[in-house]
Amino acid sequence: MAERTAIIGSRVGLHARxxxxxxxxxxELPVEVTIALETEPSEDALDASSxxxxxxxxxxxxxxxxxxxxxxxxxxxxxxxxKILEIDHDSE
Amino acid sequence: MSTHKVEKFxxxxxxxxxxxxxxxxxxxxIQAPADGAPLPEGATIDSETARLAQATQAVAAQLKARAALxxxxxxxxxxxxxxxxxxxxxxxxxxxxxxxxTCAESALWExxxxxxxxxxxxxxxxxxxxxxxxxxxxxxxxxxRGVPAPGIPDSETPFVLVAVDLAPADTATLDPAKVLAxxxxxxxxxxxxxxIARSLGLPAIVAASDTTALVDGDVVYVDGIDGxxxxxxxxxxxxTARTYANREQLPEFDGRGVLADGHRVxxxxxxxxxxxxxxxxxxxxxxxxxxxxxxxxxxREKEPxxxxxxxxxxxxxxxxxxxxxxxxxxxxxxxxxxxxxTDSTEPNPALGVRGYRTDTTSPGVLARQLTAISxxxxxxxxxxxxxxxxxxxxxxxxxFAALVRTANLATAGVMIEVPSAALMAERILExxxxxxxxxxxxxxxxxxxxxxxxSLAELNDPWQPAVLHMIAATSAGAQGAGAKPVGVCGEAAxxxxxxxxxxxxxxxxxxxxKRALSPVAAVLRTVDLATAQKLAQLALRAASAEEARSxxxxxxxxxxxxxx
Numbered sequence: 001m002a003e004r005t006a007i008i009g010s011r012v013g014l015h016a017r018x019x020x021x022x023x024x025x026x027x028e029l030p031v032e033v034t035i036a037l038e039t040e041p042s043e044d045a046l047d048a049s050s051x052x053x054x055x056x057x058x059x060x061x062x063x064x065x066x067x068x069x070x071x072x073x074x075x076x077x078x079x080x081x082x083k084i085l086e087i088d089h090d091s092e
Numbered sequence: 093m094s095t096h097k098v099e100k101f102x103x104x105x106x107x108x109x110x111x112x113x114x115x116x117x118x119x120x121x122i123q124a125p126a127d128g129a130p131l132p133e134g135a136t137i138d139s140e141t142a143r144l145a146q147a148t149q150a151v152a153a154q155l156k157a158r159a160a161l162x163x164x165x166x167x168x169x170x171x172x173x174x175x176x177x178x179x180x181x182x183x184x185x186x187x188x189x190x191x192x193x194t195c196a197e198s199a200l201w202e203x204x205x206x207x208x209x210x211x212x213x214x215x216x217x218x219x220x221x222x223x224x225x226x227x228x229x230x231x232x233x234x235x236x237r238g239v240p241a242p243g244i245p246d247s248e249t250p251f252v253l254v255a256v257d258l259a260p261a262d263t264a265t266l267d268p269a270k271v272l273a274x275x276x277x278x279x280x281x282x283x284x285x286x287x288i289a290r291s292l293g294l295p296a297i298v299a300a301s302d303t304t305a306l307v308d309g310d311v312v313y314v315d316g317i318d319g320x321x322x323x324x325x326x327x328x329x330x331x332t333a334r335t336y337a338n339r340e341q342l343p344e345f346d347g348r349g350v351l352a353d354g355h356r357v358x359x360x361x362x363x364x365x366x367x368x369x370x371x372x373x374x375x376x377x378x379x380x381x382x383x384x385x386x387x388x389x390x391x392r393e394k395e396p397x398x399x400x401x402x403x404x405x406x407x408x409x410x411x412x413x414x415x416x417x418x419x420x421x422x423x424x425x426x427x428x429x430x431x432x433x434t435d436s437t438e439p440n441p442a443l444g445v446r447g448y449r450t451d452t453t454s455p456g457v458l459a460r461q462l463t464a465i466s467x468x469x470x471x472x473x474x475x476x477x478x479x480x481x482x483x484x485x486x487x488x489x490x491x492f493a494a495l496v497r498t499a500n501l502a503t504a505g506v507m508i509e510v511p512s513a514a515l516m517a518e519r520i521l522e523x524x525x526x527x528x529x530x531x532x533x534x535x536x537x538x539x540x541x542x543x544x545x546x547s548l549a550e551l552n553d554p555w556q557p558a559v560l561h562m563i564a565a566t567s568a569g570a571q572g573a574g575a576k577p578v579g580v581c582g583e584a585a586x587x588x589x590x591x592x593x594x595x596x597x598x599x600x601x602x603x604x605x606k607r608a609l610s611p612v613a614a615v616l617r618t619v620d621l622a623t624a625q626k627l628a629q630l631a632l633r634a635a636s637a638e639e640a641r642s643x644x645x646x647x648x649x650x651x652x653x654x655x656x
Binding site: 012015016019020046047049050051052055 | 169172176179181182207210211214217221225
């Protein structure tokens with residue numbers, strides 16, 4: 001099980017636009033990725049490719065989230081997703 | 093449209109223009125499916141699951157295609173909604189419901205409802221996104237039912253939008269490059285449709301009840317000047333539309349409202365925010381005749397803070413340094429309810445505790461607003477005048493003026509919207525510095541006709557001679573009280589022909605949406621004060637709104653030249 005902790009870099013949190021970018025990227029990966037708030041147990045982790053689950057997390061700027069994946073390519077996949085979470089998409 | 097018979101439909105023209113185009117009807121709003129309705133006859137859980145998945149994919153594909161054509165923010169929003177439509181977790185929870193024997197429509201409706209509720213609970217920005225989820229839900233259910241998606245139709249070519257009525261949420265997505273004209277079977281001259289049409293400069297007709305017979309693909313002529321829709325127009329209408337298309341372009345407003353004889357009629361703008369004010373200043377407005385302060389309050393659970401209010405008003409004052417800005421204090425109630433001020437259970441809100449009257453039921457909000465206006469005024473160079481809405485008696489005017497002076501504001505006035513205030517204008521103006529006539533409400537109260545009701549559109553017309561008599565009474569009162577200023581800030585001031593009548597009735601300044609500045613200025617420039625007074629007398633003596641309008645318009649040939 002690969003695991004990474006990321007800090008939300010979008011000023012307004014994981015709202016529609018950053019969530020869309022992230023969900024799309026997660027959906028294109030060869031492995032299934034889950035996402036959960038750092039404070040929540042892994043059983044409560046949600047599908048990272050679901051934009052509605054992402055928005056439902058209520059993750060704000062600076063919130064820590066944990067990404068998890070299993071299988072071949074999991075490490076690379078998570079590294080890629082962490083980068084997306086930590087960028088401030090609203091400053092583009 | 094099997095026949096090509098010429099058919100005419102009449103309504104109330106609320107925004108000028110004559111065009112021919114193809115009809116696209118606004119689809120009906122999607123009604124909620126029954127709670128937990130069973131699988132349709134003959135369907136299996138597998139077939140229903142497949143139907144649900146297909147519908148979500150189809151909607152996602154439509155939204156993606158639209159996103160590809162859009163740019164900027166609109167593109168980002170469409171992309172995000174496309175992802176919501178194909179969202180795996182939404183589909184999973186809806187599929188579970190289908191597996192328990194619920195039909196696809198009800199399953200999807202319930203699953204999306206849970207998501208929207210969750211987002212709403214997060215508050216703030218996420219709560220606003222709940223609306224996007226509900227929009228996606230309506231689209232998927234429309235797809236499942238095989239009916240058109242809700243919202244303004246998507247079309248590559250410009251069209252005439254025909255609807256029962258349009259809500260603010262509908263018009264927010266209205267693209268003026270795609271819509272040629274608006275026609276509604278319901279709604280009145282003060283309806284949201286009318287206001288948006290005038291601000292976008294689109295020809296529009298409301299309360300044309302028989303236009304419910306129009307269908308997609310019908311070719312129609314829309315005449316927003318005469319209030320006429322013609323299905324299968326002939327060469328006659330084509331010629332009129334061509335003449336309109338070739339009308340003389342209106343000169344840009346040069347920032348000075350004046351009659352042919354040099355009599356000054358300052359033309360001001362109605363604004364509702366700092367951004368609005370900047371745009372109005374750019375359009376040449378000589379000041380603000382109506383600053384609607386509700387923008388600061390609407391959609392709020394609580395009263396905005398002092399600092400927030402000072403900043404919001406200051407943004408407007410900044411755009412009009414050395415110029416007049418008339419601030420209307422909070423006008424809550426009736427069609428603009430506020431949870432912390434108004435009682436939503438009133439049986440008749442238009443006649444209830446609204447406008448200035450809320451100061452008696454929720455004292456303090458008004459005084460705090462005046463303090464914020466005063467501080468913002470001190471920070472800027474604008475000449476700030478302050479007025480209260482919904483004043484009925486001289487005593488109320490006196491009390492309001494006292495509150496204004498306590499807040500260290502120089503100029504206090506009241507709105508004339510209630511017939512009693514129009515008739516008592518002299519006594520009122522002995523107690524304050526100016527009045528501004530709100531013709532929308534003055535019309536509704538004079539004619540006892542709800543301005544939201546399309547079926548009463550004919551009564552709800554500011555050309556009604558009784559309304560003009562109210563305005564004349566107000567002017568006479570202002571003269572009696574020492575020639576104090578009278579302005580008009582209702583939609584009537586934006587009608588160039590009616591603007592001439594208002595000036596003839598003794599109104600000193602006119603305030604309107606910024607688009608109306610140029611047409612009103614152009615027409616005022618063609619008449620002198622004596623002519624305006626003569627036309628005002630013609631209108632006062634008319635027996636109906638229709639007669640008043642046609643008598644006056646016949647004397648103003650310039651209207652045709654500019655296609656107004």
